[in-house]
Amino acid sequence: MSVIPSADTKTRLDFLRLMMTSREGDRREGILLRQSKGWFQVSGMGHEAVGALALHLREDDWIYPYYRDRGLMLARGLSTYDLALAYFAKRDSSSGGRQMPGHYSSAEHNVVSVCTPTGGGLIPAAGTAWGVQLDGKDSVVIATVGDAAMRQGEFYEAWAFAVQENLPLILIIEDNKYGISTPTEKFMALNIDGILSHDRVRKIDARHFDKVYQEGGEIIRQVRNGGGPVMIWADLDRLSSHTSSDDHRVYRDADDIAAMADRDPIKLLRDDLIREGALTMEAFEALQQEIIESVDADYRRAEVAEDPRPEEYMLHMDGDPVAPTRPPMEMGPQTMVEAIVRTFDQALNADQDIIFFGEDIEDPKGGVFGLTKSLSDKYPKQVFNSPLAEATIMGVAVGLATYGKRPVFEIQFIDFITPAWNQLMSNVSTLRWRTFGKQKCPMTLYAPYGAYLPGGSLWHSQSMEGGLAHVPGLKIAIPSTPEDAAGLFWTAIHNDETNIILVPKHIFRKRVDVTNVEPIPFGKAKVVREGSDVTIVTYGNTLELAHEAADKLASEASIEIIDLRTVVPCDYATIAQSLEKTGRLVVIQEDVKTCGFGQSIISEVTGNPDTFNLLLASPQLVSREDVHIGYNPIYEYAALPDTDRVVDAIRRTLS
Numbered sequence: 001m002s003v004i005p006s007a008d009t010k011t012r013l014d015f016l017r018l019m020m021t022s023r024e025g026d027r028r029e030g031i032l033l034r035q036s037k038g039w040f041q042v043s044g045m046g047h048e049a050v051g052a053l054a055l056h057l058r059e060d061d062w063i064y065p066y067y068r069d070r071g072l073m074l075a076r077g078l079s080t081y082d083l084a085l086a087y088f089a090k091r092d093s094s095s096g097g098r099q100m101p102g103h104y105s106s107a108e109h110n111v112v113s114v115c116t117p118t119g120g121g122l123i124p125a126a127g128t129a130w131g132v133q134l135d136g137k138d139s140v141v142i143a144t145v146g147d148a149a150m151r152q153g154e155f156y157e158a159w160a161f162a163v164q165e166n167l168p169l170i171l172i173i174e175d176n177k178y179g180i181s182t183p184t185e186k187f188m189a190l191n192i193d194g195i196l197s198h199d200r201v202r203k204i205d206a207r208h209f210d211k212v213y214q215e216g217g218e219i220i221r222q223v224r225n226g227g228g229p230v231m232i233w234a235d236l237d238r239l240s241s242h243t244s245s246d247d248h249r250v251y252r253d254a255d256d257i258a259a260m261a262d263r264d265p266i267k268l269l270r271d272d273l274i275r276e277g278a279l280t281m282e283a284f285e286a287l288q289q290e291i292i293e294s295v296d297a298d299y300r301r302a303e304v305a306e307d308p309r310p311e312e313y314m315l316h317m318d319g320d321p322v323a324p325t326r327p328p329m330e331m332g333p334q335t336m337v338e339a340i341v342r343t344f345d346q347a348l349n350a351d352q353d354i355i356f357f358g359e360d361i362e363d364p365k366g367g368v369f370g371l372t373k374s375l376s377d378k379y380p381k382q383v384f385n386s387p388l389a390e391a392t393i394m395g396v397a398v399g400l401a402t403y404g405k406r407p408v409f410e411i412q413f414i415d416f417i418t419p420a421w422n423q424l425m426s427n428v429s430t431l432r433w434r435t436f437g438k439q440k441c442p443m444t445l446y447a448p449y450g451a452y453l454p455g456g457s458l459w460h461s462q463s464m465e466g467g468l469a470h471v472p473g474l475k476i477a478i479p480s481t482p483e484d485a486a487g488l489f490w491t492a493i494h495n496d497e498t499n500i501i502l503v504p505k506h507i508f509r510k511r512v513d514v515t516n517v518e519p520i521p522f523g524k525a526k527v528v529r530e531g532s533d534v535t536i537v538t539y540g541n542t543l544e545l546a547h548e549a550a551d552k553l554a555s556e557a558s559i560e561i562i563d564l565r566t567v568v569p570c571d572y573a574t575i576a577q578s579l580e581k582t583g584r585l586v587v588i589q590e591d592v593k594t595c596g597f598g599q600s601i602i603s604e605v606t607g608n609p610d611t612f613n614l615l616l617a618s619p620q621l622v623s624r625e626d627v628h629i630g631y632n633p634i635y636e637y638a639a640l641p642d643t644d645r646v647v648d649a650i651r652r653t654l655s
Contacts, residue, residue: 004056004217007210009278011055012269015075015209016279019048019266020288022071024295025080026240029087029101032299033244038087042102044070046239047174049265051075052212053142056220062110062132062403064125064143066118067102068174068238072144077109080295084302096315096436097308107438112402115426115434119149122158122171123392124427127399127407129167129229134355134381134405140223144172148179154422157392162229163200164387169229170219174206176238181251196231206234209269237263316437317473319496329486329517336508339482339517340371343489344408348379354493355400356383357393358410368412369448369505394420394445398427401441408493411447414502415462428498429473444492444499449478450541450590451640452506454633461629461636463540463591468500469568469600475522476568478502478540482512484565487520497522504540523569527578531560534650535578537601538588539564542641545622546588549646557654567597572604576611583616584653588641593623620649 007015022044029041048071055075057063065072070083082094086104089097094105095113105113112128115121125143132139149155150173162169177184204215212234219230237260241248249257261267273279329342348354356372362385366373376383386393390411397407411417417424431441451461468476475497479485485503492499499522528543529550534557536546543563550559560578564570579585585605589598602619605611622641629636 004214007213016269018074020291022048024291028299041244042067043240044068046237049209049212052209053216056217060139062128062141064112064121065104066144073104081298084299088302090305091308098434105435113435117426119145119152119155120426123395124399126158126161127396128403129169131400131403131405138224140168142170147175147184157389166228168223172232174234201231203233206236207263207265316433322495324494324519331514333511333513335511336482336485339486343486347493354406356408357386359412390416390420394423397443401443408444413460414447414449414464415459429471441498442496446501448505449502450504451629452541457631458628465567466591466596475499477566480543480563483514483517486517491519506541522566525562525564525571525574528563529561531558532581533557534559534584535582536561536586542588545646548643579614585619586649588622592626594626617653622646622649
């Protein structure tokens with residue numbers, strides 16, 4: 001027997017008002033669109049009763065909604081005026097006008113911003129639930145999604161992680177029977193025998209407020225008390241078209257559309273209240289008129305609110321600057337791997353909110369390359385193995401960061417980031433910007449990268465900095481020395497940015513003398529060799545080639561070498577200062593030629609009149625050809641830059 005009592009009459013009347021308010025907001029937006037006021041709308045008609053779940057939530061609970069959850073958002077505490085500001089894309093809306101209507105967020109109410117790729121919030125929701133669990137709290141996390149998204153791979157990854165860790169997560173499938181225009185019955189995971197265990201699945205007729213309130217309340221109580229994740233299959237109807245760009249009359253039977261009217265959650269609760277004598281039809285109609293006037297007033301007020309300011313289009317791409325203290329670091333001869341392990345050790349010891357997560361990073365292995373060796377033994381509550389699932393790694397990082405932790409996550413090779421690309425593009429890189437700075441994703445992702453180490457082949461030897469640099473919102477560093485690795489990692493772990501550090505595996509076991517370790521700001525290159533005739537710009541593994549070429553040409557030219565250290569942001573000022581002396585530029589990169597970062601450097605230099613006019617010769621790019629890395633070293637070294645090619649490029653600038 002449920003320990004959650006039925007809702008009293010006042011609660012039911014109040015929620016009827018809430019559902020009617022939600023419905024009128026949807027109706028009002030449809031009218032405004034027909035008046036050419038606005039650009040898009042997504043309706044929550046038919047989904048309103050799901051909001052009854054919020055009546056059982058506390059302020060410290062979390063919601064990852066999707067775009068039909070207007071009723072749930074009102075029940076959580078957002079106002080119609082808030083939603084009207086979002087509809088008109090105003091500056092004071094939750095996104096500052098950067099998100100579509102229905103893409104709810106509220107830092108105040110622990111509502112995490114909706115991303116359009118359906119199901120993209122599920123793994124982050126599991127990450128937040130894990131953060132709650134790690135802190136020993138009894139908060140719960142609710143994540144909602146449409147039925148069509150149950151076939152997304154990330155749906156299964158989120159659920160698998162939640163079950164694996166017994167997380168306080170309630171995953172709600174709002175089953176309205178359609179994925180845009182396609183009936184979902186054939187594709188529903190719960191209808192495919194053997195795909196999911198049914199012992200954690202609870203089906204609720206989510207057309208009825210009373211059922212959602214009581215059954216949903218019991219589920220929330222169960223999860224809050226440590227019962228582990230529950231999946232709610234909410235059976236309901238989508239009473240409108242998919243969006244304002246759709247017309248469901250094209251693909252739905254007219255009788256089906258008509259029949260849904262009898263299952264309208266507002267009608268069902270209204271009729272129950274009238275039958276019980278708690279409401280009359282006259283009172284209902286009066287309430288309806290009151291709501292129409294109130295919603296209309298909110299939308300009229302929002303319509304004339306301040307629009308976004310064009311000069312603020314870049315605002316909140318970056319976080320507030322943080323100046324971390326000097327990392328305590330042992331000096332003397334050491335490898336980059338040793339320097340990184342020591343840096344991680346010091347960071348973990350200083351801050352219990354730092355969480356490491358990655359494949360094989362626990363002891364005794366300590367990561368494929370030993371970058372976390374001995375750390376899980378020392379910090380068992382902060383260092384954890386992940387499943388072999390890169391989207392899980394990336395999505396969990398988002399959820400932990402949103403919750404308030406500082407995730408430092410490992411991808412075994414940067415080549416493997418592609419399964420996590422949706423999280424990288426949809427959440428990691430956009431969360432701060434799309435919420436106008438109200439939510440953020442401070443995290444550090446690191447991975448070995450590059451070639452010049454035979455045996456890697458296609459999926460262990462890529463240099464993807466060009467593709468990563470193309471994604472706004474990411475900071476990307478590539479250290480070339482142990483002390484730079486320590487300084488960059490220390491900065492990354494302690495700032496509020498989304499950081500990616502690519503660790504060049506060819507040189508990270510090279511032992512060198514470390515004499516000084518300081519936090520290194522992202523965007524500050526280092527002149528590692530001074531010269532007057534030619535400027536070489538490079539980073540990572542190819543720094544060796546630059547030194548070798550400079551030594552080989554020492555009798556012919558004085559060569560200055562710049563180690564970028566970070567590619568995003570890129571220190572173009574240091575490059576310009578060098579070109580004032582040399583007038584000649586050679587860029588060396590390990591990445592492919594087409595759209596590689598080296599091309600961006602040359603484009604920036606030649607496209608800026610101030611630096612273009614400094615040039616005495618055409619800039620030269622030495623890069624990998626547009627080809628994959630083969631397994632046989634013959635293929636690998638044929639494709640990659642070598643010292644002779646660098647020498648030839650330098651001589652071309654001198655001729």
